Amino acid sequence: MDSQLIAILASIMLQASPLIIAVCGETLSERAGVVNLSLDGTMLFSAMTGFVAGYLSGSLIVGFAAGAAVGAFFALIVAFGHLALRQSAVAVGFVLTLLGDSLSAFLGQDFTRLPGPKVPKLPIPILKDIPIVGPIFFNQDAMVYFALLLMAFCYWYIFKSRPGLELRSAGERPEAAFARGVPVRRLRYVYTVIGGALVGIAGAAYSLDVKIGWSEGATRGLGWIALAIVIFGGWSPLRGALGALMFGATKALATVLQRTFPEVSVVAFNALPWGLMILVLLAVSGKFTGRLIANAPPRLKRPLRQLLQVVPPAALGVELKEG
């Protein structure tokens, strides 16, 4: 494989890493039954806060911690509004989306386009020398490794561990889980806040690693993409990470195509991610592909269904009734 292609693949991996982190965070809270719709605003606000904290302190850890704190706080508002005050999580999340956007624009106005600290490269010895795989996955920085480990850990935690079983039960059959002694409300709080903190880390990862610095609206749109990827991923961290990589690949492809066909307007390629978002959600939603699968040969039905259709947690966004 030529080195240029490998460089592109490595940059896709870097670009997709914050999305993987955000998708893992949102998957955790939605698996527990709470929709945190505020992702776009949370990521903007945490990207701004993370950069400013990192810039002022000169410390990356402070930057990421500030981003995580902001994300956890926004998620706490959603959880509190939904679980304690019984408001629509969608409504609260939407207002926070707009609020995070405008707060980041206002508070970050004196910190735009400044150079700041950057997560240093951290090649892993031996592994980085594996042909093809090495330069793509193991010649990166700590944020990329964190994203990959987080993805694997979240998958194991949600689907293979005992606390993960309780987490899923809170999102699938909250009444039954409650009757069995699972503290559903507390779990929903905990996972929404942890998920929000991860989203905040993802936001900070943009301004401290992928695209250093802050400018107004720097990550605008990515939060929505992450929310759509959670659906595409069928609420699984592994498939979600695949979605994030596919999104990164689409953007890279758009850049390459733009260079190859300069006569096509630049803006046409900007439409690619959003068009893809609609098509992908159509494909996994089932209403559309249900007919396709129904007409498929019997032997293909099961694999096709597994490949295409996803099922949300049964009690996603449904209030818990406890005594």
Added chain:
Amino acid sequence: MRHLAARLRAEQNWLNVIWPSLPIIAAVLFTTILLLLFGASPIESFAAMWQGAFGTSDHFFAVMAFWVPLLLAAAGLLITFQAGLWNIGIEGQIIMGAIGASWVALSLHLPAYIQVPLEILAAMAGGALWAGIAALLKTRGGVHEIFGGLALNNLAIILTNYLISGPWQPPEGGSFRGTVPFEKDALLPLLGSTRFSPISLILAGIAFAAVILALRNSTWGLKLKALGRNPRSAFLLGVSSNREALMAMLFCGALAGMGGAVRVLSWFDSLRQSISGGIGYLALLVVMLAAFRLLWVPLVAFFFAAVLNGSITLQLRTQLHSSLGDILTGVMVLFVLLFGDPLRMRGLRKARKASLSADRPKADEATSPEES
């Protein structure tokens, strides 16, 4: 016993009077802290915002010109919210309306009394088209209207950028800013030297009245309400959820499109890069803040228009980012959402205990009617 009831009622009245002002106080406090953080004098800043909204007649008519499309979009959203739909795609519907109106304005050259109505019709069609796509994606494709609408918003913005940098580029070339200014006959008649068109306000008034009539006095309004409250029982009662959802979205899209037409045909005189500039999202906040009290919607919309125009003057005078106005309105809506209803707040504890026996649908019954 009667004594107690009377006391309780008096107390509730007192709470009801004081409660609505709390979000305003909270929002003002929050923005004051932000201003102090940036070393700005809060009193001077709020004075600048007030002058920016009402200081001169020009400022006042700028608020009016902003109010009209906001009111149109909010009126449309009353219908979709009633049907239980989250029409986040309204921003794109406004933009598509602006594109529709611009298309007629650039390609036809008729007398004003035919040209302008055609432009407005094209705008309504453009908005309805975008809303219809979002509705079909939901009903036929199972894509939630939030995600369909959001993607369509971005596609509408990209389409605008494509048009003004490509096919509709002004002959002098190069600019990413907008199309050529439309002819005078293609624009809505303006009031004096302002950018406010009284006719657009009349149109918005008619649209708002139509929405109130539809919601209060029509079977359609009742069907939408049934759909919004409980899709499953509405389905069992013979209300076709798909058809009503599509109709509600088309209606809202048409009104939003009209708002887009008002933007290009009066406030601007051409199609610009950020033609809506978030009016759709702001309209969602308006309806959420008014919380379905229909007659509050125009007032809230006017207040928001004043705040946002005021914050532009604030930016010009103090160099502080104009997003302060968005923060003020956003915090207010958040507080109303969280702590909006004093009685509900008090009843929450009781309600939580009683809810085990309540008649809400169980988690596993909350699937769509078609599946059962």
